Amino acid sequence: VAPKNEASTNFKVALLTPGPISDQSWNGGAYAGLMRIKDSLGAEVSHIQTKTPAEFEQNFRQYGANGYTLVFGHGFEFQDAASRVAPEFPKTIYITTGGTATGVNQAAMGFSFGQPSFLAGFVAGSVTKSGIVGCIGGTELPPVKASFAAFTAGVHTANPKATILVSYIGNWDDASAGKEQALAQIGQGADVIFQNADAAGLGVFQAAKQTHDVFIIGSNADQNNIAPSVTLGSVLIDLPRAFMLVAREVKSGTFKGRMIQLDTKTDVVRWVPNPSLPSAIPVNVTQRVDSIRATMLAEQFVMPPLS
Amino acid sequence: MTTPRWLTRVGVPAAVTVVVITTLLLVVLLGGFDLSRALRALWSGSIGSSYAFFSETLVRASPLILLGLSVALAFRAGIFNIGAEGQLLAGATAAVAVGLGFSQLPSALLVPAELLAAGIGGAFFAFIAAVLKRRFGVLEVISTLMLNFVARYAVSYLVRGPLQEPSHAYPQSGALPPAARLPTIISGQQTHLGLLIALIFAGALWWYLRSTAVGFRVRVIGAGPIAAASSGRIDVPQVIFGVFLVSGAIAGLAGGIQATGVTYALYEDISPGLGYSAIAVALLARLHPLAVVIAALFFGALEAGAAAMQRDASVPAVFVAVVEALVILGVLAIGRVRTQIAVGRLTAEPAE
Amino acid sequence: MTGLHLSLDAITKRFGATLALDNASITVRGGTLHALLGENGAGKTTLMRLAFGMTQPDSGVIALNGTPCHWRSSAGAIAAGIGMVHQHFLLVPAMTVAENIALGDRGVFTGFSPRDAADRVRRIGAETGLILDPDSRVGDLPVSAQQRLEIVKALARNAKFLILDEPTAVLTPREAQELYEWLRGFVIRGGTVVLITHKLREALSIADDVTVLRRGRCVLSAPAAELNETTIVQAMLGGRIDPSPVPEKGTVGPVVLRIMDVAVDDDQGVRRLTEATLDISAGEIVGVAGVEGSGQRELLRVLAGRVQPTTGQVRIPERVGFVPEDRHRDALIPEMTLVENVALQDASLRTGRMQWASIASQTAALVHAHDVRTADITVPVASLSGGNQQKFVLARELAGAPPALIAENPTRGLDVRATAQVLLQLRQARAQGVAIVVYSSDLDEILALADRIVVCFNGRVISTQADGDAIARAMIGVS
Amino acid sequence: MSNNAIGLFLEATVRTATPLAYAALGELVVERSGVLNIGLEGIIIAGAFGALVGAGAGGATAGFVAAVCAGMIIASIFAFFVVTLKSDQIISGTAISMFGLGVTGVLYKILYGTTGAALHTPTVGPLVIPFLGDLPWVGGALFAQPVVTYALYPLVVAVWCFLNRSAAGLALRAVGERPEAARAAGISPSRVQWISILFGGAMGGLCGGTLVIAQAGTFAEGISAGRGVIAIAIVVLGRWTAVGVAGAALLFGAASALQYLAQAKGWPLPYQFSLALPYVLTLVALAGLRGRVAAPAALARSDAESI
Numbered sequence A: 001v002a003p004k005n006e007a008s009t010n011f012k013v014a015l016l017t018p019g020p021i022s023d024q025s026w027n028g029g030a031y032a033g034l035m036r037i038k039d040s041l042g043a044e045v046s047h048i049q050t051k052t053p054a055e056f057e058q059n060f061r062q063y064g065a066n067g068y069t070l071v072f073g074h075g076f077e078f079q080d081a082a083s084r085v086a087p088e089f090p091k092t093i094y095i096t097t098g099g100t101a102t103g104v105n106q107a108a109m110g111f112s113f114g115q116p117s118f119l120a121g122f123v124a125g126s127v128t129k130s131g132i133v134g135c136i137g138g139t140e141l142p143p144v145k146a147s148f149a150a151f152t153a154g155v156h157t158a159n160p161k162a163t164i165l166v167s168y169i170g171n172w173d174d175a176s177a178g179k180e181q182a183l184a185q186i187g188q189g190a191d192v193i194f195q196n197a198d199a200a201g202l203g204v205f206q207a208a209k210q211t212h213d214v215f216i217i218g219s220n221a222d223q224n225n226i227a228p229s230v231t232l233g234s235v236l237i238d239l240p241r242a243f244m245l246v247a248r249e250v251k252s253g254t255f256k257g258r259m260i261q262l263d264t265k266t267d268v269v270r271w272v273p274n275p276s277l278p279s280a281i282p283v284n285v286t287q288r289v290d291s292i293r294a295t296m297l298a299e300q301f302v303m304p305p306l307s
Numbered sequence B: 001m002t003t004p005r006w007l008t009r010v011g012v013p014a015a016v017t018v019v020v021i022t023t024l025l026l027v028v029l030l031g032g033f034d035l036s037r038a039l040r041a042l043w044s045g046s047i048g049s050s051y052a053f054f055s056e057t058l059v060r061a062s063p064l065i066l067l068g069l070s071v072a073l074a075f076r077a078g079i080f081n082i083g084a085e086g087q088l089l090a091g092a093t094a095a096v097a098v099g100l101g102f103s104q105l106p107s108a109l110l111v112p113a114e115l116l117a118a119g120i121g122g123a124f125f126a127f128i129a130a131v132l133k134r135r136f137g138v139l140e141v142i143s144t145l146m147l148n149f150v151a152r153y154a155v156s157y158l159v160r161g162p163l164q165e166p167s168h169a170y171p172q173s174g175a176l177p178p179a180a181r182l183p184t185i186i187s188g189q190q191t192h193l194g195l196l197i198a199l200i201f202a203g204a205l206w207w208y209l210r211s212t213a214v215g216f217r218v219r220v221i222g223a224g225p226i227a228a229a230s231s232g233r234i235d236v237p238q239v240i241f242g243v244f245l246v247s248g249a250i251a252g253l254a255g256g257i258q259a260t261g262v263t264y265a266l267y268e269d270i271s272p273g274l275g276y277s278a279i280a281v282a283l284l285a286r287l288h289p290l291a292v293v294i295a296a297l298f299f300g301a302l303e304a305g306a307a308a309m310q311r312d313a314s315v316p317a318v319f320v321a322v323v324e325a326l327v328i329l330g331v332l333a334i335g336r337v338r339t340q341i342a343v344g345r346l347t348a349e350p351a352e
Numbered sequence C: 001m002t003g004l005h006l007s008l009d010a011i012t013k014r015f016g017a018t019l020a021l022d023n024a025s026i027t028v029r030g031g032t033l034h035a036l037l038g039e040n041g042a043g044k045t046t047l048m049r050l051a052f053g054m055t056q057p058d059s060g061v062i063a064l065n066g067t068p069c070h071w072r073s074s075a076g077a078i079a080a081g082i083g084m085v086h087q088h089f090l091l092v093p094a095m096t097v098a099e100n101i102a103l104g105d106r107g108v109f110t111g112f113s114p115r116d117a118a119d120r121v122r123r124i125g126a127e128t129g130l131i132l133d134p135d136s137r138v139g140d141l142p143v144s145a146q147q148r149l150e151i152v153k154a155l156a157r158n159a160k161f162l163i164l165d166e167p168t169a170v171l172t173p174r175e176a177q178e179l180y181e182w183l184r185g186f187v188i189r190g191g192t193v194v195l196i197t198h199k200l201r202e203a204l205s206i207a208d209d210v211t212v213l214r215r216g217r218c219v220l221s222a223p224a225a226e227l228n229e230t231t232i233v234q235a236m237l238g239g240r241i242d243p244s245p246v247p248e249k250g251t252v253g254p255v256v257l258r259i260m261d262v263a264v265d266d267d268q269g270v271r272r273l274t275e276a277t278l279d280i281s282a283g284e285i286v287g288v289a290g291v292e293g294s295g296q297r298e299l300l301r302v303l304a305g306r307v308q309p310t311t312g313q314v315r316i317p318e319r320v321g322f323v324p325e326d327r328h329r330d331a332l333i334p335e336m337t338l339v340e341n342v343a344l345q346d347a348s349l350r351t352g353r354m355q356w357a358s359i360a361s362q363t364a365a366l367v368h369a370h371d372v373r374t375a376d377i378t379v380p381v382a383s384l385s386g387g388n389q390q391k392f393v394l395a396r397e398l399a400g401a402p403p404a405l406i407a408e409n410p411t412r413g414l415d416v417r418a419t420a421q422v423l424l425q426l427r428q429a430r431a432q433g434v435a436i437v438v439y440s441s442d443l444d445e446i447l448a449l450a451d452r453i454v455v456c457f458n459g460r461v462i463s464t465q466a467d468g469d470a471i472a473r474a475m476i477g478v479s
Numbered sequence D: 001m002s003n004n005a006i007g008l009f010l011e012a013t014v015r016t017a018t019p020l021a022y023a024a025l026g027e028l029v030v031e032r033s034g035v036l037n038i039g040l041e042g043i044i045i046a047g048a049f050g051a052l053v054g055a056g057a058g059g060a061t062a063g064f065v066a067a068v069c070a071g072m073i074i075a076s077i078f079a080f081f082v083v084t085l086k087s088d089q090i091i092s093g094t095a096i097s098m099f100g101l102g103v104t105g106v107l108y109k110i111l112y113g114t115t116g117a118a119l120h121t122p123t124v125g126p127l128v129i130p131f132l133g134d135l136p137w138v139g140g141a142l143f144a145q146p147v148v149t150y151a152l153y154p155l156v157v158a159v160w161c162f163l164n165r166s167a168a169g170l171a172l173r174a175v176g177e178r179p180e181a182a183r184a185a186g187i188s189p190s191r192v193q194w195i196s197i198l199f200g201g202a203m204g205g206l207c208g209g210t211l212v213i214a215q216a217g218t219f220a221e222g223i224s225a226g227r228g229v230i231a232i233a234i235v236v237l238g239r240w241t242a243v244g245v246a247g248a249a250l251l252f253g254a255a256s257a258l259q260y261l262a263q264a265k266g267w268p269l270p271y272q273f274s275l276a277l278p279y280v281l282t283l284v285a286l287a288g289l290r291g292r293v294a295a296p297a298a299l300a301r302s303d304a305e306s307i
């Protein structure tokens, strides 16, 4: 864990995550990004897990004072603290993954998570037999909500009569509660569930493993390996890729504070079907998905109105 | 007895200290990080520099002082109020609501109004538990705990509903305008007026418990409720009710200074369990208001140092938790801190 | 040799600065009843707690039947057949009588049957006359019943060697008589008894041997037959008690306490006191007699203003001194200092700042005037010996000559000198015009002290002549 | 609601109640001996982690054994501090909680790296009891559960019998009410408290084990998710009796199940209201249970033995 060759560089990169990096999802992906920056760009890195807004600011300030070049606050919730601290440390660049606040040395990364979520929804709407599809989130955060909305649009595109159930676990750790939320939705007839609950979401996979004919769609990281027998695919944010994009800019001195929107075209967000379950998605559905994806790449995709 | 007294007095704490340090080293070895760097980070991140002390330790200690006082006051009266967390959230909510709602007021009026609202908010939350205790005989140890969860979800709802920021994108309130913020008191540092307020409250509570008749009644009730009623002829339920509200108000005020002095807005996760740490703070201080200040500083420094260990010495968060736990256990073993209260005294009897 | 033979030899025990036992020795012959006497704080309880293994001596040897014992807890003593009846009850208030009796049964897989335990309680009650309801919660029992339970508890463990620390202090004379008879029988059957008491006459009449402790040392050890009360008092006090002049009885003044047609219901709505009408005037002592549960407890609390009557009229002054029976729980806060406990009195009437300096000097004066033995007025009340706690409560309640004083069993657990002092103080207060009501389970004490006597029977208050037989009959409802 | 819906609701009730009942029954015994173990959270997570490691190495049974051992190890640290050293119970408990959460996180990191353990842990599925399992409504809830749930039924009876019908239980209660009296009766309060804390550790460990092996099928850093605190509340709600604790655990389970159902059914109320439901219902239940309730008199008294 300890940085080994600090001597080489004074490119220092820090990451603040709101949860544990062992979640195989949102936080784990960011940490993988940090590690990639360390390995590929030889940066000296630092990570801190911190959940409360009071501490966001304190840690941003400490990183600024200690001469860090680039600091990631992993989530929209970091943006207020970043906006307050960034002007105090003009030599440090503050990035929040999510949010919209920008400045000279501050940027917000936006993930067009809606596009792959739409594709996932389209698959779910096509695959469901019961016509009931579920969404389970950790807590109701803007990116989660947006993703569920796009997913819903996708489901309705494939199956206008489908019913969508939305539940929130209330935290991101309680895998057992995640499983119960899933079982409750399955009890209501849901046979495809889209989960975005980090560690708690593992329970959603477990619920499907114990029930017949229920499929799960994962979020954030490639979760196709968590439970390959029940996973249709994952809506992925390639956080290492996204982090590298920004880190390269910073290192080469071309960085400008702005809203950085990362979409299907940049390949930072994408829908990844589960390769070990090829027969779960009918070929014609896959073809439709590919053609919608083509419109996305061509920037011709129009999201149907979200209800 | 065969073991000489001095041996148990000195030997046991010494042995525990050795064990604690050994465990610490073991943890470090397992984690494969640099111990001296970690300890240096702990030191420099907490009290090793004026910035760390004034902007990190003191800022973290300020709400803990008030919360510790809130808990100490309640416990002194024999009220097992573990609802400081919920009362803090209620206070922060009320402060932010007032700060945003009356943002045109001048700062000299607005800030006191916010803090007053915070106190009332905290008192209101304690009021629920106090009524449940008095009218329905519900033990406050459980009602306050349940109310903590209710408060958490209430805030979660409010920041997505009535109190959500104007763009309605994020689960947080709008930001308090500068006039609605607590000023800092040391230039170049983050220490805010809340610290002074907390210190004043500590002194006042100390004086109140020690020197006033009302404070004496509170202490008497905590130490011997039956004798208080019989010999002191005190209306015990009524005093308890009042103390409960005051305790809630102080915890609410902690939420107020946190929102107006540090975060400048209401967030779901505005408190990382400060209300629970406060119980340890109060007990470590043996419920003495002045000692609460010291205990809160200790916890504030520990938290600040812990953050530095993550940042500067690459000690992962989970290791940091272990180190913090070991430090607290070490202090316990050496200080041999014992409880001053017996929870069992807290028999709830519904008023007739 | 019959019975267990216990000797404690050259025992020294310190508590911090207090030298509780100073090279004390006692030999209890098997199959005898041994009285252990001494003034309050002499070290009697401490010596017997050592014999029971609850504390360990700093030096000295404890031997049972000649074999030295090194008990680390009372388990050893209990296993050896010793039972102890504690002065400050060691009962579990939240449990029933039967559960308290069964407590201490050994074995991981030993069952506990409430029915068997209850049978045990009833059987012992039938054998000894110490009757208890096995299913009542100990915390709800009056003190005298708790005392009986302490004794029954020791007996239930089949103790062959019984230590009783002031067991009769709260028993009625009749109950005490029954207990003594049973103890004699116990000794005749081969048991051994150590009895700590302040009732010298009784001790002399039933003991085989007597040991007197003074300031932690044994000052007298002899067969009872060779002793009389005077020699014992001399040994206890290291001199004679000078009879203090009894203050003149003043003139009886106006009525101070008046209750008319008062009724009191308890928490469960059971009527405890009914149609009670009583006037008490300044300068008189009214004695209250009654067997437990007859309503005297409620009567006294109504008079003291500590309980509001369910119906009826009460006219009492704002301040009424009150010495409740359970002083530890109802009158004192043991962990607080003497000064704070003085301030506790009528704490509800205090306002503004606490005048600690003047309360401290008031405390010092009280402690001095009433001869309360304490290291300092800023130590916790818990560190006082039980007798001194009692003196302290009385002193506090009498301070500043309240218009009226209500006292329950005011001499419980006091040694001869302290008892005399308390009685003297009550008479002095009467001379100063205080209206006084005293309840005592000791009829002789009431007869000696009171100007007139009322008896509580079945929730009613009955006036009677100040004549022992008439009162005793009224107490059991025979007229 | 259909028969099936009620059945599913009851099943979820019992499932949610099971781990809570274990932890609370253990805590009940601990509290009856005069010790308040706020460190229960740390014990539960240790049990969960033990289960992960044990089950991975030797199957589900080994997992439960390891969970019990892990719970007892953490409990013994707590016992050493509060019984042997007579340190303050609440501060010690707070530290033990932190220690448990931290140390499992550390070991998790060491054994499973930053990627976590995923869902490869062996699990135990429901064991349907013939006939009974097919009963309408309650069949699934009571007779089609994992073995750990069945083990709970005799455990409740055993704890009740131990506390009320055994000499040792009487001794334990006396220690919790008045240690001085227990000592005078030849009982060693320290020994009694040590044993009861170890028992509480074993039960807390089983709670964690149940979460991992019988429910989530995985471990996450915060998987105990406040169950230690809830278990303590359940002991109070159950008025310090075995049957009461079982009932309170079920009540809490039912309130949680209702919450899952409310969300899955899309009842039109903010999800936070659903999440707060178990806590509000507990309060209502308490207020309805008017009357004298007393904790063990010597609970949380750390000077108990120094008479």
Ligand SMILES: Nc1ncnc2c1ncn2[C@@H]1O[C@H](COP(=O)(O)OP(=O)(O)OP(=O)(O)O)[C@@H](O)[C@H]1O
Pocket (backbone or CB within 6 Å): C015, C016, C018, C019, C020, C038, C039, C040, C041, C042, C043, C044, C045, C046, C047, C087, C383, C384, C385, C386, C387, C388, C415, D307
């Ligand atoms: N645990 C203790 N700590 C400190 N002092 C103690 C302790 N126990 C007894 N003492 C002191 O030791 C002395 C002897 O006390 P002890 O209780 O043996 O007296 P006693 O003869 O039983 O008196 P009494 O007639 O009042 O019951 C007293 O001064 C008492 O205050």
Ligand SMILES: Nc1ncnc2c1ncn2[C@@H]1O[C@H](COP(=O)(O)OP(=O)(O)OP(=O)(O)O)[C@@H](O)[C@H]1O
Pocket (backbone or CB within 6 Å): C015, C040, C041, C045, C046, C087, C088, C382, C383, C384, C385, C386, C387, C388, C413, C414, D307
């Ligand atoms: N830690 C302590 N420091 C000082 N005194 C103590 C301490 N612990 C107990 N004591 C007191 O020492 C005394 C021990 O003696 P005991 O309990 O038998 O009372 P006592 O002297 O026999 O009183 P009495 O016979 O007048 O009721 C008690 O009053 C007890 O409260």
Ligand SMILES: [Mg+2]
Pocket (backbone or CB within 6 Å): C044, C045, C046, C087, C165
């Ligand atoms: Mg004594």
Ligand SMILES: [Mg+2]
Pocket (backbone or CB within 6 Å): C041, C045, C087, C385, C386, C387, C413
């Ligand atoms: Mg005594």
